[in-house]
Amino acid sequence: MIPxxxxxxxxxxxxxxxxxxxxxxxxxxxxxxxxxxxxxMKLRMAExxxxxxxxxxxxxxxxxxxxxxxxxxxxxxxxxxxxxxxxSCAAPILREAALQIADPQVRYMGxxxxxxxxxxxxxDMPGLMQCLGAEFTLVGPDGTRSVAARAFYEAAYMTARTxxxxxxxxxxxxxxxxxxxxxxxxxIGDYATAAAAVLLTRKGGTxxxxxxxxxxxxxxxxxxxxxxxxxxxxxxxxxxxxxxxxAMDADIDPGExxxxxxxxxxxxxxVILSRAISRAWxxx
Amino acid sequence: MSKKxxxxxxVNGEAQDLLAEPRELLIHVLRERLNITGPHIxxxxxxxGACTVTMDGKxxxxxxxxxxxxxxxxITTIEGISTPDSLHVLQNAFREHHGLQCGFCTPGMxxxxxxxxxxxxxxxxxxxxxxxxxxxxRCTGYQNIVKSVLxxxxxxxxxxxxxx
Ligand SMILES: Cc1cc2nc3c(=O)[nH]c(=O)nc-3n(C[C@H](O)[C@H](O)[C@H](O)COP(=O)(O)OP(=O)(O)OC[C@H]3O[C@@H](n4cnc5c(N)ncnc54)[C@H](O)[C@@H]3O)c2cc1C
Ligand code: FES
Ligand code: FES
Numbered sequence: 001m002i003p004x005x006x007x008x009x010x011x012x013x014x015x016x017x018x019x020x021x022x023x024x025x026x027x028x029x030x031x032x033x034x035x036x037x038x039x040x041m042k043l044r045m046a047e048x049x050x051x052x053x054x055x056x057x058x059x060x061x062x063x064x065x066x067x068x069x070x071x072x073x074x075x076x077x078x079x080x081x082x083x084x085x086x087x088s089c090a091a092p093i094l095r096e097a098a099l100q101i102a103d104p105q106v107r108y109m110g111x112x113x114x115x116x117x118x119x120x121x122x123x124d125m126p127g128l129m130q131c132l133g134a135e136f137t138l139v140g141p142d143g144t145r146s147v148a149a150r151a152f153y154e155a156a157y158m159t160a161r162t163x164x165x166x167x168x169x170x171x172x173x174x175x176x177x178x179x180x181x182x183x184x185x186x187x188i189g190d191y192a193t194a195a196a197a198v199l200l201t202r203k204g205g206t207x208x209x210x211x212x213x214x215x216x217x218x219x220x221x222x223x224x225x226x227x228x229x230x231x232x233x234x235x236x237x238x239x240x241x242x243x244x245x246x247a248m249d250a251d252i253d254p255g256e257x258x259x260x261x262x263x264x265x266x267x268x269x270x271v272i273l274s275r276a277i278s279r280a281w282x283x284x
Numbered sequence: 285m286s287k288k289x290x291x292x293x294x295v296n297g298e299a300q301d302l303l304a305e306p307r308e309l310l311i312h313v314l315r316e317r318l319n320i321t322g323p324h325i326x327x328x329x330x331x332x333g334a335c336t337v338t339m340d341g342k343x344x345x346x347x348x349x350x351x352x353x354x355x356x357x358x359i360t361t362i363e364g365i366s367t368p369d370s371l372h373v374l375q376n377a378f379r380e381h382h383g384l385q386c387g388f389c390t391p392g393m394x395x396x397x398x399x400x401x402x403x404x405x406x407x408x409x410x411x412x413x414x415x416x417x418x419x420x421x422r423c424t425g426y427q428n429i430v431k432s433v434l435x436x437x438x439x440x441x442x443x444x445x446x447x448x
Contacts, residue, residue, distance in 0.1 A: 001329070002308075002309075004307070006306060008350070008352040010355075031353075034353060038349075038350065039329065039330055042329075051352075055353070102418075103417045103418030104396070104416075104418050105333060105343050105344055105345045106330070106345070106418065108342035108344060109344060188417045189417060189418065
């Protein structure tokens with residue numbers, strides 16, 4: 001379990017990190033917490049002749065809450081998300097999801113930026129970012145651009161980020177109404193068999209707006225507008241939840257693997273979504 | 285082989301300077317170069333927590349940290365928490381409450397538990413179970429590990445209150 005040899009770089013500014021990516025091209029890769037990348041390097045599924053550790057770039061850290069907009073530096077860890085009181089108030093779904101990622105040791109090291117940039121369908125944050133309508137800030141040699149989370153994922157491990165860009169921050173609006181992040185896993189610390197992120201608002205007795213995203217049920221996270229639409233205007237009763245489950249089922253495309261056959265995954269996805277909707281509705 | 289680099293670590297309060305390849309894992313450097321063999325290798329794949337050490341106030345799996353990444357950091361292993369003549373409260377609690385059988389997981393368990401109680405000095409049973417979830421034990425069934433951590437938490441709080 002020893003990775004191939006590499007040269008290690010620890011730049012202390014974003015400009016230096018971008019410069020190293022330019023100089024070394026395809027041979028270079030950035031590392032955040034390393035808790036997806038190091039296991040891949042140990043298995044020699046990833047070879048990185050020039051490893052650029054982002055830990056010393058202070059500009060990539062920090063959580064800011066500016067009115068109704070939240071901004072997280074790419075190097076904010078899952079542990080920091082869980083501990084941040086302001087964030088838990090402004091977008092409690094983020095803490096609920098972070099608590100279901102991996103285990104304490106991994107959460108001290110794993111970052112939000114690494115989790116969303118990785119492109120692994122098993123990661124939990126990409127689905128949640130679809131649900132929240134987050135924007136990702138990318139900085140490259142040609143400057144800064146913003147990409148919607150919902151337009152970021154192209155295929156497993158393929159994203160809209162080009163190799164010479166660094167993800168610097170994630171921003172999204174504060175949430176109102178009910179929320180739930182529900183995840184089925186084989187054991188604590190496991191990736192999802194299926195997970196659902198649900199945000200709902202209520203007006204009187206009915207659902208005024210909804211956003212629903214699913215994790216690990218396709219090679220990209222699935223934002224299901226149809227499932228959300230099935231809830232709007234209803235009282236989120238059994239009939240409405242069944243309609244949302246059917247709409248979601250048409251949007252996912254799970255594959256068979258060691259977490260089970262396709263029929264099982266579709267079944268679990270339905271159960272998880274139904275629980276998430278009920279819990280979110282009970283919190284509106 | 286890649287170029288070696290100069291690494292400086294503070295391990296259990298002592299400065300350590302060594303030359304290492306950046307790809308070397310922290311656990312290997314601790315065990316094989318510094319002869320600090322308390323942290324164990326159970327799985328080497330980031331799952332079991334036997335290799336847990338404290339790095340700058342964080343519990344980490346040292347099989348998933350490159351030594352280059354740890355350069356400059358302060359590391360505490362089970363060896364650094366006490367002396368054989370005066371055990372740490374958690375070590376005594378594990379002994380009292382049968383928190384170990386074969387002992388393989390214990391250095392990781394205790395190192396993790398110390399940081400857990402640092403972050404949350406008065407945890408509930410559920411919080412202990414959740415906070416220890418990154419450490420696997422093949423022997424005890426966890427019951428007595430949880431008891432040991434809760435007992436240590438009570439004792440440490442009582443000692444803090446008495447000191448105030
Ligand atoms: C035992 C275990 C269990 C886990 N369980 C879960 C789980 O249940 N759910 C889950 O979501 N995750 C899980 N993970 C993964 C963990 O959350 C990772 O920490 C996370 O996926 C990646 O974050 P990182 O900071 O470690 O990124 P790294 O591993 O450092 O990087 C991951 C990838 O993203 C790229 N990258 C990182 N930062 C940037 C940036 N700023 N700009 C551009 N590219 C970047 C890297 O080049 C690399 O390709 C688990 C990991 C382990 C070891
Ligand atoms: S040896 Fe590091 S987690 Fe098992
Ligand atoms: S006491 Fe044997 S593995 Fe825990």
